Amino acid sequence: MTQLRDAYITGTGAFLPGAPVGAEAMEDHLGRIGGRGSLLGRRALRWNGVETRHYALDAQGRATHSNAGMCALAVGAALEAAGLGREDLTYLAAATTQGDYLTPGHAAGVHGELGAGPLEIASFQSVCGSSLMAAKAAWLSVRAGEHDVAVAGASEFSSRWFQPAFYEGTALVDGKGRLRAEADYLRFTLSDGAGAVVMEPARRPAGLSLKVEFIDLVSLADRFDPCMWAGASVEGRTDPMATWSFAGPVAAHAAGAVALLQDFDLLKRVIRAWVGVYLQKVDQGRIVPAQVDHLLCHYSARSLRDEIVSLLEKTAGMIPQDKWFSNLATVGNVGSASIWVMLDAFLKSGRLKAGEKVLCVVPESGRAFVGFMMLEAVG
Amino acid sequence: MSDVASVLRQLAVVFTEFEGRLEQTPLIRKLTRGRFELADYHAFLIGLRQQVKDGALWMSRAASNIDEDHLELRSKLMRHAVVEHRDFRLLEADFVAAGGELAVIQGAEKNIGSEALSAWMFHEASRPNPFGLLGAMWIIEGLGSIKAAEWGGLVRRRLDLPDHAVRFLLYHGENDAEHIGEFEEMLGLVLPDDKVAERIVKTARVTARLYALQVEEIGA
Numbered sequence: 001m002t003q004l005r006d007a008y009i010t011g012t013g014a015f016l017p018g019a020p021v022g023a024e025a026m027e028d029h030l031g032r033i034g035g036r037g038s039l040l041g042r043r044a045l046r047w048n049g050v051e052t053r054h055y056a057l058d059a060q061g062r063a064t065h066s067n068a069g070m071c072a073l074a075v076g077a078a079l080e081a082a083g084l085g086r087e088d089l090t091y092l093a094a095a096t097t098q099g100d101y102l103t104p105g106h107a108a109g110v111h112g113e114l115g116a117g118p119l120e121i122a123s124f125q126s127v128c129g130s131s132l133m134a135a136k137a138a139w140l141s142v143r144a145g146e147h148d149v150a151v152a153g154a155s156e157f158s159s160r161w162f163q164p165a166f167y168e169g170t171a172l173v174d175g176k177g178r179l180r181a182e183a184d185y186l187r188f189t190l191s192d193g194a195g196a197v198v199m200e201p202a203r204r205p206a207g208l209s210l211k212v213e214f215i216d217l218v219s220l221a222d223r224f225d226p227c228m229w230a231g232a233s234v235e236g237r238t239d240p241m242a243t244w245s246f247a248g249p250v251a252a253h254a255a256g257a258v259a260l261l262q263d264f265d266l267l268k269r270v271i272r273a274w275v276g277v278y279l280q281k282v283d284q285g286r287i288v289p290a291q292v293d294h295l296l297c298h299y300s301a302r303s304l305r306d307e308i309v310s311l312l313e314k315t316a317g318m319i320p321q322d323k324w325f326s327n328l329a330t331v332g333n334v335g336s337a338s339i340w341v342m343l344d345a346f347l348k349s350g351r352l353k354a355g356e357k358v359l360c361v362v363p364e365s366g367r368a369f370v371g372f373m374m375l376e377a378v379g
Numbered sequence: 380m381s382d383v384a385s386v387l388r389q390l391a392v393v394f395t396e397f398e399g400r401l402e403q404t405p406l407i408r409k410l411t412r413g414r415f416e417l418a419d420y421h422a423f424l425i426g427l428r429q430q431v432k433d434g435a436l437w438m439s440r441a442a443s444n445i446d447e448d449h450l451e452l453r454s455k456l457m458r459h460a461v462v463e464h465r466d467f468r469l470l471e472a473d474f475v476a477a478g479g480e481l482a483v484i485q486g487a488e489k490n491i492g493s494e495a496l497s498a499w500m501f502h503e504a505s506r507p508n509p510f511g512l513l514g515a516m517w518i519i520e521g522l523g524s525i526k527a528a529e530w531g532g533l534v535r536r537r538l539d540l541p542d543h544a545v546r547f548l549l550y551h552g553e554n555d556a557e558h559i560g561e562f563e564e565m566l567g568l569v570l571p572d573d574k575v576a577e578r579i580v581k582t583a584r585v586t587a588r589l590y591a592l593q594v595e596e597i598g599a
Contacts, residue, residue: 223399225411238412265533266411269398272525276395279388307559314559315388 007142009210009375011082011198012344015073015155016331017065020052021191029059030187031164034177044188049302053191053332055159063160067100068109071155074194074340075114082198084149086116091150093122093137095130095336097260098161098230110153120147127228128298129217129364130154131336132371135197136215142199154336155194161230161260162187171233172256182234182261190260191332195340203378208352210375216286218277220270220368227266227365233257267365274363274370275308275317281372282317293356295319296346298338299363300328319359325351338362352377381576383566387559389580390517394525397518397587401526404594410530415537417478419598423534424474424547425484426597428467429493430590431547433500434519435464441504441512449508452568459516469547476544492593499589503582510569514583517562518590 021029023045027038038044056065065073071094079086092107092114099106105123122137124130131154138150167173172180203209225238233255236242244252252258281287312318327345334341339362346352360373401407406423409415442456474484489497503509531548534540542549569575 220399223402235413265529268529269402272398273395276392276398279395280392283385283388283392310559311391314384314563315391316384317388 002145004143005145005201007139007199007201007212008203008378009197009212009343010200010204011078011080011084012196012340012347013074013077013079013081014193014195014337014341014344015070015077016054016193016334016341017056017070018054018058020330021055022052023050026053026188029055029057030159030162031061033164033167033173033179036177038184038188039178040181040184041188044185047303048189048333049300049329050189050191050332051329054193056157056192057159057163061163063157065157066109066113067096067098067155067157068106069113070157070192070194071096071106071110071153071196072113074155074196074337075110075151075153078151078153078196078198082200082204084198086114088149089116089119089151091120091122091138091141091147092116093124093134093150093152095124095126095134095152095154097125097127097130097156097158097335099123099125100157106155110155126336126369127364127366128335128338129362129366129369129371131195131339132215132217132360132362132373135199135212135373136217138197138199139212139215142201145201148201150199151196152199152340153194153196154340156190156335156337157192158186158190158260158335159192162190166259167256170254170256170259172259180234180256182263183256183259185264186228186260186262189333190335193331193334193337193341195334195337195344197340197343206379208347208354208377208379210358211378213357213374213376214286215371215373216281217371218369220273220277224270224273224368225266226263226367227270228260228262229366230260231257234261234263237261237263262365270365270368271304271308271363273368275311277370278361278372279315279317282315287359287372287374289317289319291357292319292359293323294346294352294358295324295361296339296342296358297324297326297361297363298328298333298342299361300326325349354379381571381573383563383570386566386570386576386579387563390514390583393514393580393583393587394518394521397591398526400587400591401594404591406594406597407530410533410537413537415534417538420477420534420538420540421474421479421483422598424470424477424479425487426490426493426593427547428470428484428487429489430496430519430593431463431470432467433497434466435460437500437504437512438463438516440501441509444505444507444509446508449568452510452565455565455568466547469550473544473547477538477540490593490596492589492591492596496586496589496593499585510575511578511582513562513565513569514579514581515586516565518583518586520562522590
């Protein structure tokens with residue numbers, strides 16, 4: 001049997017559209033629902049700690065990029081950072097929550113925008129965790145010897161979904177013109193952008209590369225209902241046969257099924273489940289907290305409630321907060337792209353030294369999923 | 380590894396597996412999917428009452444089997460039993476406030492899961508130095524401090540009930556923050572010890588499975 005090769009991240013790239021939009025301006029940038037201010041917005045902003053973010057819609061609501069176009073820009077930047085050209089690329093895995101098209105897949109759209117000649121592609125559609133699903137495919141492709149230059153890219157254009165027309169005149173707005181909390185909160189949470197990593201079977205001749213030690217992905221969708229979703233109403237979300245296409249687009253829109261929605265009661269339970277999966281990894285010795293030099297978590301430490309931090313500390317699972325690196329506060333929560341946007345900023349920060357270990361954690365509330373990627377700096 | 384932090388970690392993993400299993404039971408599915416009706420709440424309280432009533436009893440029995448080298452743990456269990464031994468009355472009052480008849484809840488039989496859970500608890504509590512029961516307490520206290528308030532909130536909203544009909548579930552959530560600290564202290568009284576650590580985790584697993592069986596059997 002052929003030996004599996006090691007695979008390294010040799011370049012990262014990020015793309016954030018437009019100028020940063022501050023917390024005080026973001027609601028007007030997206031547009032108010034029925035002209036009214038949000039009831040939950042301030043609380044959401046305090047909780048997620050996002051101060052500035054980026055949108056691929058300008059203040060007049062005109063799109064400056066497509067979702068695929070942003071991903072292609074991040075892929076181009078990652079290839080350039082690796083010292084490679086588009087012609088070197090042979091495998092493209094692309095992730096997103098919602099591509100520009102319902103079908104075909106996002107990777108086809110990204111390839112279309114990227115050029116780069118005939119490629120093998122793979123599309124991964126989920127929420128934040130789709131980033132690591134794509135990364136695992138790229139990593140295994142390199143490890144198996146199928147490809148020498150693979151890219152995992154991820155991008156989001158959430159603000160399209162936050163335009164008032166998605167909510168107005170639907171069941172998501174009550175008689176008094178108030179938007180349901182399930183819809184309102186996410187408008188203040190997510191924003192736009194893209195990120196990508198290049199994987200190769202050898203480290204860069206100069207500078208740091210990141211050897212991928214493992215990518216572990218765990219879904220708990222067998223026990224939890226959808227927690228963050230689009231394509232079903234709040235009431236209808238647990239029945240796959242009540243999803244949008246059964247009723248057709250017009251009826252689905254009226255029912256409030258064509259919107260990004262989140263169940264916050266369920267989210268609390270899902271957070272505990274993520275922590276449980278993490279502690280299991282610690283217990284199995286797969287993750288040794290004391291050996292982690294840097295933690296990049298697509299979830300801010302300040303959003304974890306005290307009892308979760310207390311549980312992590314008492315179970316010797318906590319990675320001290322001075323080891324956490326995050327740029328969520330300044331670039332926003334960019335869904336699947338966040339982990340790559342964060343990794344890109346982390347590498348540019350100059351904090352990383354050869355021999356250090358970096359743990360990337362990507363929890364996805366979609367339907368209770370969590371991914372872990374362990375990297376070691378070499379070079 | 381049998382230090383307190385390692386055992387707590389394993390117990391936390393057992394608890395999240397337990398939560399996942401509860402999530403899939405027909406009764407809790409009804410609750411989280413908005414299909415929970417008053418009759419379900421009545422059945423829920425009837426199902427819970429048996430274990431709540433037994434809880435202080437097996438804890439007392441366990442305390443009586445703890446030797447004099449572990450008097451501090453014995454004191455803690457006895458105090459715990461005193462605090463909780465009347466809780467089932469509160470649960471009965473909720474049942475009545477939610478339109479149920481007292482005689483119905485008091486006369487109800489244990490379901491299959493409750494029978495198994497109760498037999499298991501008293502069996503364990505009857506052994507000398509039954510430290511494994513700390514694992515059972517982790518599961519049952521965890522339900523009280525984490526799940527009960529969640530369920531109580533959902534029940535109140537779905538059924539539009541007044542607070543005084545959901546006191547048992549809501550009131551249990553109050554001592555949330557102290558829960559882990561107190562438990563950690565109790566573990567410290569018997570750990571580190573490999574055999575005890577193993578037994579605590581095993582007892583937590585069995586208790587979680589039987590508790591989930593009790594909930595599965597409610598209204599089944």
